[in-house]
Amino acid sequence: MPDLKSQLITQALALGFADCRIAEAKPAAHKAIFEQWVADGKHGDMAWMARNLERRTDPRVVLPGAKSMVMLALNYFQGETPSGDGGYRIARYAWNDDYHDLIEKKLKALDAWMAEQGGTQRYYVDTGPVLERDFASDAGLGWGGKSTMQIHRRLGTWFFLAELITTLELMPDTPAKDLCGKCTRCMDACPTQAITAPQQMDARRCISYLTIESKGGIPVKFRRAMGDRIYGCDDCLTACPWNKFAQVSHEATFQARESVFNKRLRDFLTLTDEEFRMLFAKSPIKRIKRPAFLRNVCVALGNTGNAEDLPALETLMQDEHPLIAEHAAWAVQEIQTRHRA
Ligand code: SF4
Ligand code: SF4
Incomplete structure (x- = not known):
């Protein structure tokens, strides 16, 4: 019988996530830097970023008893700019339906499975009170590129991050190496x-x-x-050389x-x-x-x-x-x- 973590990864991949790795639930690595960024006003009009800093930087405040962060990647790459010669560009992630609904359904299913294993979870896709890129780096899902975006060895820059904070104790993965090198x-x-x-x-x-x-x-x-x-x-995403391995996502929701x-x-x-x-x-x-x-x-x-x-x-x-x-x-x-x- 595979261990709990292996079973969880199997479930996540079956739901369509491209990768699933684990980090320990602890204060975010860039807690102090993030607090200074907000104090300097660099978040502009995004007032929500400055709210609940304590929750945003420590998942154990969001979910008391949290032990692990399940970090997930979902590929949204759809190839090159769609045909049609409108003479404008829209960021790839917005070529079609909002990804939140699709990913939340998958997270809900994973949450239900984890609850059966005895876990209590909170799950988020990019709008949650969690510095998710820090935990993605901790989990080795990718590394924080110079662009501030997560870079995945296989997916490049074209993926959505999502996460579950859980009370289940899962073996953390090792962080990924920063592979930006001298590239700028x-x-x-x-x-x-x-x-x-x-x-x-x-x-x-x-x-x-x-x-x-x-x-x-x-x-x-x-x-x-x-x-x-x-x-x-x-x-800044298109420029990244790690996109050379990107494969077109099977999720039709993201097609132009x-x-x-x-x-x-x-x-x-x-x-x-x-x-x-x-x-x-x-x-x-x-x-x-x-x-x-x-x-x-x-x-x-x-x-x-x-x-x-x-x-x-x-x-x-x-x-x-x-x-x-x-x-x-x-x-x-x-x-x-x-x-x-
Ligand atoms: S290239 Fe510059 S302006 Fe465009 S998304 Fe990246 S940081 Fe923002
Ligand atoms: S473009 Fe180069 S420096 Fe920027 S994130 Fe990608 S590898 Fe790193």
Whole structure:
């Protein structure tokens, strides 16, 4: 009869996780660094990061009696950018349905199995009060790359992290070696120099933060650097040489949604609230709501658009939402300046 840990790994792989490794439940390795990062305000508008610091840095506060962290990786790689020539980029993880629902179902099933073995669990996928990348490194799932993202030897950068905190005592795995070496490709690739030093990220400069988490206007100094990105940014991930081993995920949930990718950039400008909600039903993009999405689209059009985009943008300059109106006006000015040059 295989031991409990081996049985758990078998269960996790059968559920579709690509890897499953164990860390000890203890204070996170980067506890002090994280607290300083928050104290310096580098989390920007992400106020949730500054809440419950005690819980966020020690899983035993989240689940009294916790002994182990079950760290899981789910592959979401879907190959290269989908066909369709809309002239924009969306971060790979947001090409289709929100991953939270899919992964939570798998975690729930694993939790139920572990409960049968006598464990009590809390499970999270990326929104939980846990510094999950620290525990992923402890478990040897991957290592913390200079990009601050976890790098997995086989999956590269294209995987979701999820975890269960459990009262079951499981043999911890050995941490992975840092295999970044002298490489700095992720830092060099960042269009806004948001990776200020190895493993140090100023979220306020990051295009993922600016296009997803930030509720307000995009600072003018970053708008040109956004290029054609309308939701998130993958540049520091794409640059990583460890992606050469990545295999396409079997999860159809992550395949590019045709109804989105067959649109041109300017087609998004005329979406009503209702149409926006329908187009992005179940997608992570729906969460930022239409005004912030159109804000992003306007910036991308300001960077890539032409005279044919001007009528729709000029209409949006009168939009009742000031966020949309201001970014549309900026885009119009950028296109006109380019055409005059
Ligand atoms: S996501 Fe883009 S902007 Fe953010 S750190 Fe990576 S490369 Fe830079
Ligand atoms: S791009 Fe290079 S430095 Fe950055 S995470 Fe990958 S291996 Fe490490």
